[in-house]
Amino acid sequence: MIELLREAAQKAPDHVAVITPEAATTFAELTERAERAAAALTAKGIRRLAVRESDPVRVFALHGAASLAGAELCVYPLAADAATVATYRERLEHDVLVTREDGHGEGVVDPDELLGWAERATGDLPLDERPVMVMTTGTSGHPQAARHDWGRLLRVAGRINPTPDHRWLLAYGLNQFGGLQILIHVATAQATLVAAETFQPRDALAAMREHGVTHASGTPTFWRFVLTEVRRDGGPVPPLRQVSLGGEAVPSALLDQLRSTFPDARISQIYGATEMGQNITVRDGRAGLPLSVLDEGGDVVFKIVDGELHVRSRSSMLGYHGQEPLAEGQWRATGDLVEVVDDRIMFRGRRSEVINVGGVKVHPLPIEEVVSKVEGVAIAHAFGRPNAMVGNIVALEVVPVPGTDEEELQAAIRAACAHLPRASQPRSITIVPTMETSGNKVNRGTRK
Amino acid sequence: MTPEPAHVRETISTFLQRNGKGTDSLDDATSLWGDGLELDSLDAAELSAVLEDSYGRDPFSVGDAMPDTVGDVVGFYAADAG
Structure with missing residues (x-):
């Protein structure tokens, strides 16, 4: 520096x-x-x-x-x-x-x-x-x-x-x-x-x-x-x-x-x-991401292993504090689950955020993608809510655009999600004034 | 505070209408399952979340036995009062 x-x-x-x-x-x-x-x-x-x-x-x-x-x-x-x-x-x-x-x-x-x-x-x-x-x-x-x-x-x-x-x-x-x-x-x-x-x-x-x-x-x-x-x-x-x-x-x-x-x-x-x-x-x-990121030769190279993005970077960290140093050129799992759709690598969520709904693995990001397009939604976060019947249900927290009618917004969100697989449909929708964040990132993962 | 039975029935009714399972004959004997409201596990999971949000606890999560009827759900909260 x-x-x-x-x-x-x-x-x-x-x-x-x-x-x-x-x-x-x-x-x-x-x-x-x-x-x-x-x-x-x-x-x-x-x-x-x-x-x-x-x-x-x-x-x-x-x-x-x-x-x-x-x-x-x-x-x-x-x-x-x-x-x-x-x-x-x-x-x-x-x-x-x-x-x-x-x-x-x-x-x-x-x-x-x-x-x-x-x-x-x-x-x-x-x-x-x-x-x-x-x-x-x-x-x-x-x-x-x-x-x-x-x-x-x-x-x-x-x-x-x-x-x-x-x-x-x-x-x-x-x-x-x-x-x-x-x-x-x-x-x-x-x-x-x-x-x-x-x-x-x-x-x-x-x-x-x-x-x-x-x-x-x-x-x-x-x-x-x-x-x-x-x-x-x-x-x-x-x-x-x-x-x-x-x-x-x-x-x-x-x-x-x-x-x-x-x-x-x-x-x-x-x-x-x-x-x-x-x-x-x-x-x-x-x-x-474009599929070209999978090409070898750049400073940062990716590959997909079992649906998870792995990365190798010439500028990568030496290692975590208190742990053994990483070997030079070592591949590292990113924790990001992805799917190739046509010519694109689409993100499906973090490995740690997969929601198990009655044995069905549900990724939160495609749900957020659908909900984010609903008029009146400023920000949406999908996560697993523990449930005695099925292990977890998909829950949503939504920050509305100011002036939006909350009941109408909930109905619109349910309607937009009706085409999703049943396990992916939000079963709990909470309208919140703001979203809990760390470093301007939404705090993700299971809540209530 | 213990919810009034009528309030619990109204909460269940609102949930059913929202999910396209509305019925005119919601009485305490109505079964929650196949021969009544035909809830499946995901429907029941959602109803349990609705009840927990409304009243702080729900009979699907903390009851000794799974409720079979609307009356069982109403009775779960009535038992609190006793």
């Missing part, structure tokens, strides 16, 4: 790297803070650190610092309370926690002590390993901590051209792999990162309008809520040039809605995972 920041600082020192509600920070300022913090990490002998910090400028600079000092940095999610942070620290063996917050016990270091260090590390990159750790969001289980190496993560950075006029919205938490990728892209492209007051879609929409965001990448759940906000407040639609979606399956109805709302934007789907270290981008505007 530091090599990207240094190059940006050399070529465009006064270009604004990050805009937050508090300040604008240039690449020169960002790089200086990173080099000061790198000197601090070395002086203090810190080789591994957790960071819990809401300010993207500090996180950005600390990533640069750790990559220069050869220290393994892991950003914790902001949503984690103090008890959860303590659990993470114990499990991930983080003696040092960099945060401005109180109440986290021993080993706490103020980020500003590091970023304002008197000396500045101006030397070369470390020659040995440059590790960085990224936690999964854990929407379908406990978060895992993936160990990556900067050298592998930045392999694709050389293919990114400078685009200083691009303003990227930060719509992923910086604890997420998607957030880290945005930082890498902005630094490589010498573009500008725009951070909203919070990660809530309403604040994101306000930031897009206020700061002239041109490019935005978020989860499908994030975009559904942005569309709802656009409809709700009736304000101007940001003139986006690119809309990217990733981190969850993308219903075709959402692609249609995004195309009509942002007519000048290129709509891209991103398929990846924290463990892959690199994403693939699908730009044809259709749901699912």
